[in-house]
Amino acid sequence: MNRSRGVFYRPLFYTAALILFLFCDAFSFSALPPADDEHEHDDEHVSRLCRHKPEDVGDPSKPGLRHVATASYNLPNTITITATEGGWTTTDTNVHLWAVVYYPGISSGANKTVAPGKHPLVVYLHGNHGIWIDSGGNHTCGPPTGNPVPNHEGYNYILERLASHGFIAVSINANDLNCKGGRIVARGKLILQHLGLWKDWDDPTKPDPTFHGRFHHHVDMDRIGLAGHSRGGEGIVSAYLENQSSGLGFHIKALHSISPVDFDGFVLADVPYYVLMGAADGDVWDLEGARIYDRAAPRTNAHKMPKMQSYLYGANHNWFNTVWFQDEGWGNNRLTDVQQRVVERAMGAAFFREYLEGFGAEHAIFTGDSAIPALAPAQFYRSYQDPKHLAVDDFEDAPPNPLLNSLGGTNTDISLSPFGEFPFSEFGGAFNNTFFQDTRGLIGGWNAQGTEFILDVPAANKDVTAYRYVSFRATQVFDSGALNPIGQTEDFDVGLEDTNGYSTYIKVSQFDVIPFSYDRPGGNASMLQTIRLGLPCFSCAEHRGLDVHAIAKIHFRFNRKPTGLVGLDDVQFSR
Amino acid sequence: MRPRLLFVAIAFVGLGFSASSFAQEKQPPKEKPPVVYLRQPLKEGRLEVQRVRLKKPAEVVEQGVKREVSVVLEFRVTSSQAIPVRALDPVLVVGDVSLREYRYEDHDHALVFTLYDPEKAKEGAAVYLQFGNDTASRTELQSFRASAVKEN
Numbered sequence: 001m002n003r004s005r006g007v008f009y010r011p012l013f014y015t016a017a018l019i020l021f022l023f024c025d026a027f028s029f030s031a032l033p034p035a036d037d038e039h040e041h042d043d044e045h046v047s048r049l050c051r052h053k054p055e056d057v058g059d060p061s062k063p064g065l066r067h068v069a070t071a072s073y074n075l076p077n078t079i080t081i082t083a084t085e086g087g088w089t090t091t092d093t094n095v096h097l098w099a100v101v102y103y104p105g106i107s108s109g110a111n112k113t114v115a116p117g118k119h120p121l122v123v124y125l126h127g128n129h130g131i132w133i134d135s136g137g138n139h140t141c142g143p144p145t146g147n148p149v150p151n152h153e154g155y156n157y158i159l160e161r162l163a164s165h166g167f168i169a170v171s172i173n174a175n176d177l178n179c180k181g182g183r184i185v186a187r188g189k190l191i192l193q194h195l196g197l198w199k200d201w202d203d204p205t206k207p208d209p210t211f212h213g214r215f216h217h218h219v220d221m222d223r224i225g226l227a228g229h230s231r232g233g234e235g236i237v238s239a240y241l242e243n244q245s246s247g248l249g250f251h252i253k254a255l256h257s258i259s260p261v262d263f264d265g266f267v268l269a270d271v272p273y274y275v276l277m278g279a280a281d282g283d284v285w286d287l288e289g290a291r292i293y294d295r296a297a298p299r300t301n302a303h304k305m306p307k308m309q310s311y312l313y314g315a316n317h318n319w320f321n322t323v324w325f326q327d328e329g330w331g332n333n334r335l336t337d338v339q340q341r342v343v344e345r346a347m348g349a350a351f352f353r354e355y356l357e358g359f360g361a362e363h364a365i366f367t368g369d370s371a372i373p374a375l376a377p378a379q380f381y382r383s384y385q386d387p388k389h390l391a392v393d394d395f396e397d398a399p400p401n402p403l404l405n406s407l408g409g410t411n412t413d414i415s416l417s418p419f420g421e422f423p424f425s426e427f428g429g430a431f432n433n434t435f436f437q438d439t440r441g442l443i444g445g446w447n448a449q450g451t452e453f454i455l456d457v458p459a460a461n462k463d464v465t466a467y468r469y470v471s472f473r474a475t476q477v478f479d480s481g482a483l484n485p486i487g488q489t490e491d492f493d494v495g496l497e498d499t500n501g502y503s504t505y506i507k508v509s510q511f512d513v514i515p516f517s518y519d520r521p522g523g524n525a526s527m528l529q530t531i532r533l534g535l536p537c538f539s540c541a542e543h544r545g546l547d548v549h550a551i552a553k554i555h556f557r558f559n560r561k562p563t564g565l566v567g568l569d570d571v572q573f574s575r
Numbered sequence: 576m577r578p579r580l581l582f583v584a585i586a587f588v589g590l591g592f593s594a595s596s597f598a599q600e601k602q603p604p605k606e607k608p609p610v611v612y613l614r615q616p617l618k619e620g621r622l623e624v625q626r627v628r629l630k631k632p633a634e635v636v637e638q639g640v641k642r643e644v645s646v647v648l649e650f651r652v653t654s655s656q657a658i659p660v661r662a663l664d665p666v667l668v669v670g671d672v673s674l675r676e677y678r679y680e681d682h683d684h685a686l687v688f689t690l691y692d693p694e695k696a697k698e699g700a701a702v703y704l705q706f707g708n709d710t711a712s713r714t715e716l717q718s719f720r721a722s723a724v725k726e727n
Contacts, residue, residue, distance in 0.1 A: 088676070089636030130660050134682065141660055141679030181664050181675045230662040261662050261707075282613050283662045285709055317662065327610045426708070 059374045060353060060362060061346035064165035069105025069112035073210050074098040074173075079193060081177070083185040085264060092186060097193060098173040100153055102163035103215075114214060115166075120223035120356040121198055122162055124171040125191055126151040127230025127261070128183075129324055131175040139324075141179035148175055154321030155229070157341050158348050165353060168219060170194065174232065184263050187235025188242050191226060195243075195250045223356045225254040227348060229320055230284070233260025233275070237292065241266055254355035256348060258320045262288035262438075268296040270304040272355045274366065276347055278315025278340065279518035279525070282330035286426055287311075287525060291438035294424075297385060299394055299406075308366040309383035310347060311527050313518045315340045331520040335378060343378050367532060368512060381515060381529040383473060388575035390467065392455055392554060395421050395440045395569055402442055405571075409456035416444040416451050416558070424528065424567060431567075434478040434517070434526040441473070441528065441569035445483050446558045453556040455571060462499060463549045467573035468535055470494060470554065473528040474508075475567045478517040483565040490514035490564055495555035496538045502545035504538045505557065514566070528569055535573075613661055614711040617654040622702060622716040625649045625725045626693065635691050648690040648724065650674065652704050652716065657683040663707030669719055670700030696721075 075097040082091045104119055105112035130139030133147040152173035159169035172194055177183040200206040202219035226236035236255050243250050255268070257275045261284055273296050275289040293309045316329030319337035327337075335343075347365070354362040364370035367384050393405035400421040403411045413419050423429045424437040431443045444453055457464075476490045477483075484490065491514065497503035508514065512531045517524040539548045554571060558564055625648070632643040650667055652658070658665070660683065667674040667688040672695045674688040686704070690696060700719040706712040717723075 084636070084639070086675070087638045089639075090676075127662050128660060130683070138657070138682075139660070140657065140683045143682070179660060179679050181677055259662075263664070282610075285614055285711075286707075328613050329610060330612070330614065 059346065059372055060350040060365070061161065061342055061372070061374055063161060066104035066115060066164050066166055067106065067108040067112070068160055068163045069103050069108060069114070070110050071101040071103070071211070071214075072099065073101070073197075075197075075210065078176075081186045081189050081193075083183070083189055085182045085185040088182075090180075090183070090186065092177060092180070092183070095176040095190065096173065097197065098152070098175075099170050099194060100156065100159070101168065101170050102156070102159040103168040103218075104163055104166050111214075114168075114218040117218070118220040119166055119168045119218055120220045120225065120352070121195075122159075122167045122169045122225040122227060122352055122356070123191060123194060124152075124155045124159065124169070125174060125187060125226070125228040125232035125235050126154060126171070126321060127228070127232045127235075128178050129230075129321075131178050149323060151175060151178070151321070151323055154323035155227075157322060158227075158345050161345050161349050162352060165349060166357070167225075167352060168198075168215070170198070174235075182263060184231060184234045184261070185238050185242070187228075187232060188238030188240075191235065191239040192243060192248060192250070195224065195248075199250075222251045224250055224252045225256065225352045225356050226252055227256040227258065227352075228260065229258040230317065231261050231263075233257030233289065234262060234264065234266070234292070237266045237268060238264065240268070240271060254352060256351050257289055257292065258344060258348075259284055259317050260289045260292060262291045265295070266292065267298055268292070268305065268307075269298060269301040272305055272351075273307045274309070274347070274351045276310045276312060276320075276344060278317060278320075278329075279311055279313045279527075280315055280329040280331035280334055280520065281317040282328035283317040285330060285523065286436045287527065288436075290436060290527065293383060294438040297387070299391065299396055302385075302389070302391065303387045306366075306387055307383075307385050308351075310343070310380045311382070311529065312340070312343055312378060312380040313515075314379070315343070320344050330523070331518055333519065339378055343375055343380065346372050346375055368530075369532075379515070381513075381527070383528060383530045384471075384532070385530070385570065385572075386471075386575045388467070389471065389572040390461060390464070390574075392457060392461075392571045392573065393442075394571075395442055400440065405455050407458050407461055409458045411456070412452075412454040413444075414450065414452040414454070415448065416446055416453060418443055418445050418565075424526075424569070431477065432479065432526075434524055435567075436525055437528065439528070439569055441567050443477065443565070443567055444556075444558070445477075445563075445565040447483060447563040449559060449562075451558045453558075453568070455554045457551050457553060459499075462551050464535065464551050464573045465548055467575055469532040469574045470496065470535065470538070470572075471530060471532045471574040472571045473530050473569040474514050475526045475528045476514055476516055477526045477565040477567050478524040479565050483563045484516070485563075487516050488561075489516065490566060491560035492564070492566070493555070493557040493559060494533055495553075495557060496546065496548075496551055497553040497555060498545070498547040499550040499552045500545065500547065501552075502547070503553075503555065504540075504546050505555070506533050506537055507560065508533070509560070526567055528567060530570070532574065611659075613659050613706070614709055616712065616714040617652075617656060617658060617704065619655040620704065620714040620716055621653050623651045623653070623725065624696075624719065624723060625651065625727050627727045633691075637691075644691045646693060648693045648696055650688040650690065650702070651680075652686045652688070652714075653681070654684055654714075658686050659683075659706075661706050663709055665704055665706055667702065667704050669695075669702050670697045672696070672700075
């Protein structure tokens with residue numbers, strides 16, 4: 001039997017090998033002849049051939065199959081929230097437990113019976129905004145008019161969509177914490193109070209004067225996701241951390257911030273985190289969500305969570321909430337309010353389907369292996385870090401030394417100028433005033449051919465077959481056109497070299513775009529994004545030399561543009 | 576031929592005009608809300624300071640230490656515009672003291688900050704209002720003068 005199988009399969013094997021060889025050979029050419037020991041892959045087909053096949057995830061912004069039912073609650077008893085933040089303790093009395101609920105029903109409409117089964121719970125929380133509607137329709141902090149701003153109803157567009165996909169989606173009103181300083185920790189406590197309500201509403205042994213048992217056995221308290229906008233975007237982080245530190249036992253499995261503030265410098269270490277930020281944010285103008293992303297999965301605890309970020313060109317702060325109608329946007333080429341919300345509807349739904357329902361395929365939207373055509377014309381640039389990765393250099397070592405990487409290998413600078421490690425931060429020491437992150441990275445510039453940055457991979461780490469990508473974060477540094485011409489994309493080559501001295505180079509633009517910074521007059525930002533280059537692309541030429549079991553160097557060769565200035569960070573091998 | 580060509584040309588122009596008019600009628604341009612720029616100083620920002628003797632002592636907890644205060648300074652910032660309610664907190668800086676506890680009043684035309692340690696306000700201290708670290712939003716106000724403090 002074995003022999004006959006071998007006879008049958010052997011021709012197929014050789015045919016496949018021949019096709020693979022021909023493909024690799026056919027697409028290995030370059031405008032300039034490569035050096036003897038280099039092979040360039042300079043055709044768009046290469047990227048398709050060697051990249052993992054983009055997964056078809058459909059359009060997550062489309063409605064799911066469930067009937068959508070609605071409900072709301074505003075409990076007669078209010079609570080008192082005492083919270084300590086920034087050294088100050090505040091006490092807020094008469095805080096209402098008020099929310100709107102969208103859930104899968106046996107039919108559509110208000111207060112319908114819940115569809116059979118347990119449904120994951122997603123809770124949204126808004127941020128700071130006026131709380132009273134005055135006679136002119138303005139949203140103010142007072143005096144009270146008896147007509148409260150329904151700040152929590154501004155996310156109905158995503159709640160409805162989540163419910164259609166099988167989630168119980170709740171949006172909390174936090175008016176009683178608005179128009180006051182901080183209240184991030186207080187917001188977190190408010191969320192936890194609501195989770196306590198839902199725990200009870202799932203439990204038939206608990207009295208339920210609110211819903212009279214409608215949600216008994218229907219709330220999957222083992223799969224909770226939190227989402228928050230603006231101060232709510234940091235409030236959910238506070239809720240997650242307090243749930244852990246106080247041992248409250250809620251099973252919060254995913255966090256999603258929309259244009260969050262970063263008042264308290266929280267660090268997430270063990271929960272999938274997704275931040276969506278508008279580049280035209282005229283309120284949180286310094287894009288503070290990027291700081292939460294950067295600090296998450298710290299190098300001392302880097303392998304317990306994926307983290308992802310979308311930086312959405314043309315999106316303002318307010319329009320992710322339909323109630324916040326005012327346009328405070330700062331910048332050109334703006335998205336409309338509808339276009340902004342299409343992005344949140346798709347990405348928010350994809351995130352929670354991925355991390356609460358385990359869809360898996362939607363992962364590709366965040367890594368860049370899949371795009372959603374329905375989101376056009378929105379342009380957004382992503383960051384992603386997989387928990388399974390090998391950090392070659394995160395540029396965080398102390399004392400700072402750009403010529404030594406995080407694995408202990410040597411880095412080599414060939415003629416870059418400027419060249420050095422800098423904080424990518426607005427709080428001092430940055431290369432220029434266009435950085436708003438919370439990380440350190442490398443700055444490299446060039447105005448001549450032949451410049452390169454090379455990272456040595458120590459022998460102990462040379463076998464990278466456990467990984468699928470060479471991953472790094474990059475940005476064009478905004479320098480008013482000095483080295484990066486206004487409005488142009490950046491490009492360079494990335495190469496792998498093995499211990500035999502064999503190297504293969506990939507042109508970054510075949511895989512992704514390193515865009516010019518979003519145009520905010522007087523305030524452009526240099527924002528890192530993640531580029532992931534599939535290892536199969538480099539090893540396509542393995543037949544002729546490159547040994548991915550023995551990688552010795554990673555090359556960044558700045559040969560595609562005559563001048564340039566880039567920031568680099570988080571050079572990794574990654575899943 | 577010429578009159579016919581002229582007729583055809585007029586017909587085309589007319590069709591084009593009516594088609595564009597029709598398109599506009601079918602899909603009227605959405606009224607674009609005006610952009611409200613938050614990153615700028617307040618219009619006509621003014622400062623009044625008042626010493627307030629509380630009817631009932633307030634409990635203040637700072638760095639975990641509880642204390643009662645019965646006299647505070649209230650810094651009232653007013654503007655001819657509604658002071659924005661932003662994600663970023665307004666901070667009133669009085670010399671080297673930053674006040675972060677506030678309340679809005681008067682349909683958001685006033686922001687009142689409380690200083691629980693009146694002695695920390697130094698004579699001649701520069702005073703400004705700013706949202707978070709948004710320096711573009713900084714509103715310079717009058718320097719602190721003890722003689723200008725109103726008594727309540």
